[in-house]
Amino acid sequence: MITINEIQDEIIDEFSFFDDWMGKYEHIIEQGKELAPLAKSYYVDENLVKGCVSQVWLHSSMEDGSVKFEADSDAIITKGLVAMVIRVLSGHPPEEIFNANLYFVDEVGLREHLSPNRSNGLVAMIKKMKTYAVGFSVKQEN
Amino acid sequence: MNEPEAIATIAPFDVQKVRNDFPILNQKVHEQPLVYLDNAASSQKPKAVIEALEKYYTAQHSNVHRGVHYLSSRATESFENVRGKAQRLINAKHAHEIIFTRGTTEAVNLVASSFGKKFISEGDEVLISEMEHHSNIVPWQIVCEDKGAKLKVIPVNDAGELIFEAFEKLLSEKTKIVAVNHVSNTLGTINPVKKIIEKAHEFNVPVLLDAAQAVPHMKTDVQDLNADFYCFSSHKMYGPTGIGILYGKEKWLEEMPPYQGGGEMIETVTFEKTTYNDLPYKFEAGTPNIADVIAFGAAIDYLDSIGYEDISAYEKELLEYATEQLLNINGLRIIGTAENKASVISFLMDEIHPYDIGTILDQLGIAVRTGHHCTEPLMNRFGISGTVRASFAFYNTKEEVDVLVKGLLKAKEMLS
Numbered sequence A: 001m002i003t004i005n006e007i008q009d010e011i012i013d014e015f016s017f018f019d020d021w022m023g024k025y026e027h028i029i030e031q032g033k034e035l036a037p038l039a040k041s042y043y044v045d046e047n048l049v050k051g052c053v054s055q056v057w058l059h060s061s062m063e064d065g066s067v068k069f070e071a072d073s074d075a076i077i078t079k080g081l082v083a084m085v086i087r088v089l090s091g092h093p094p095e096e097i098f099n100a101n102l103y104f105v106d107e108v109g110l111r112e113h114l115s116p117n118r119s120n121g122l123v124a125m126i127k128k129m130k131t132y133a134v135g136f137s138v139k140q141e142n
Numbered sequence B: 001m002n003e004p005e006a007i008a009t010i011a012p013f014d015v016q017k018v019r020n021d022f023p024i025l026n027q028k029v030h031e032q033p034l035v036y037l038d039n040a041a042s043s044q045k046p047k048a049v050i051e052a053l054e055k056y057y058t059a060q061h062s063n064v065h066r067g068v069h070y071l072s073s074r075a076t077e078s079f080e081n082v083r084g085k086a087q088r089l090i091n092a093k094h095a096h097e098i099i100f101t102r103g104t105t106e107a108v109n110l111v112a113s114s115f116g117k118k119f120i121s122e123g124d125e126v127l128i129s130e131m132e133h134h135s136n137i138v139p140w141q142i143v144c145e146d147k148g149a150k151l152k153v154i155p156v157n158d159a160g161e162l163i164f165e166a167f168e169k170l171l172s173e174k175t176k177i178v179a180v181n182h183v184s185n186t187l188g189t190i191n192p193v194k195k196i197i198e199k200a201h202e203f204n205v206p207v208l209l210d211a212a213q214a215v216p217h218m219k220t221d222v223q224d225l226n227a228d229f230y231c232f233s234s235h236k237m238y239g240p241t242g243i244g245i246l247y248g249k250e251k252w253l254e255e256m257p258p259y260q261g262g263g264e265m266i267e268t269v270t271f272e273k274t275t276y277n278d279l280p281y282k283f284e285a286g287t288p289n290i291a292d293v294i295a296f297g298a299a300i301d302y303l304d305s306i307g308y309e310d311i312s313a314y315e316k317e318l319l320e321y322a323t324e325q326l327l328n329i330n331g332l333r334i335i336g337t338a339e340n341k342a343s344v345i346s347f348l349m350d351e352i353h354p355y356d357i358g359t360i361l362d363q364l365g366i367a368v369r370t371g372h373h374c375t376e377p378l379m380n381r382f383g384i385s386g387t388v389r390a391s392f393a394f395y396n397t398k399e400e401v402d403v404l405v406k407g408l409l410k411a412k413e414m415l416s
């Protein structure tokens, strides 16, 4: 199975084709548009990751030892970023998710979106994903 | 002999010359010339302010009001001079009615806490408005919760104006204070504060004005307004961060208990009983923010040198031009269409999320604010989660408005 880092490298590779910000952002927006829709029943408060400006809904479940993440955002750029994080983290065992170092964000020049003051809900979302992963792995051990 | 005539045609306000006073404006962001349209959040600083800070720490620093030595008395003199400047800026009757605070937020908290302690009790009411900044909501909520008093809210109409008749109905003998903004940071609405104060005074109710967004744009006269409290922040009016003003009428400040205890605010201290210093020191516990006060003085001088008349006229022109140009964009709607506005424009474009618009504009070197602008209840009133806000200062230009419009068209193309 493809590893978290292999997917990150794939994304970095994709972005290397764009030499200006516009291409990069169009690619992010495209991924946002392509993100699988979130089931209506998942738009509930407990899935809401509130940012100050844009917000994210995140649903997590466990399938055959891997964590499955599904999400949506009200802002399309945030949604594109969410789609990339899901592409990297979803479908992996909890420990791998918890230990993942998301270096692709820096490498493709999107670091500013992950700064805490960006308040787009993305940082909180990743934190929540990792917390879920820890939760699942603890449950598994019991 | 026609030469002197030419002088009359020179524009009274030279924006390019003014821009040269602000070093930060001359830079590129994401390889594009910076277009700074987030002035309502905080404005940039002219050289005179930056130099005042440097000069103070290089040659003048010492604690104030304490030493017998040369530096201390010089620092004290400069510091107290600024109190006088702030007094003249808003035409307060006495210098001791000017209290230095950390900013608008601390000024409102000071009044809410201290006035509240003395004058608000169970069953009383505090009247604010639907368009308040969180800084003029939460301090009052805290007092009301503490005292068992009630927070009442003046509603806003669709244009973003206070509904005066509703205000009149809400006023009663239970009302202990009215706290509203002079100018809305989100909508730009200039509120009819003189009329509000007159009405409130009929009930002997004092009025606090959150003037954070007023003083940067227009001349104020607290005596003419007959305001009881007037709060504003230096950093929004070209001065340093960390300093602001609470103006309070002497009669209220005299009656209000101290807000914080410490040095400076006392007369004598024994373990049995402490007596307090006179105004304004009663409300200025601890070593004040001397450097920023002195640099704030330089900001006031700078504003004086340009003059409110030119500032207001030029900003009005910018506001009208920007409003017109923005409305040319298909699908753009302005939130806040009051008759009387300062140079602040909140808007939405199609169904595009403000965060997305702000992100694309940022890539184009344009700084705007997106979100609820610390006015969540107001956003709820309009049934939206946030807006994009462009707020203009006198160093902004019509060319920058054009860059904004072009940027919005680009954002629309990418995000639709």
Ligand SMILES: Cc1ncc(COP(=O)(O)O)c(C=O)c1O
Pocket (backbone or CB within 6 Å): B040, B041, B102, B103, B104, B105, B106, B133, B135, B136, B181, B183, B184, B185, B210, B212, B213, B233, B244, B374
């Ligand atoms: C209307 C209004 N009130 C209060 C504040 C708070 O000012 P400060 O953060 O400087 O205390 C602001 C600034 O954000 C404002 O715009």
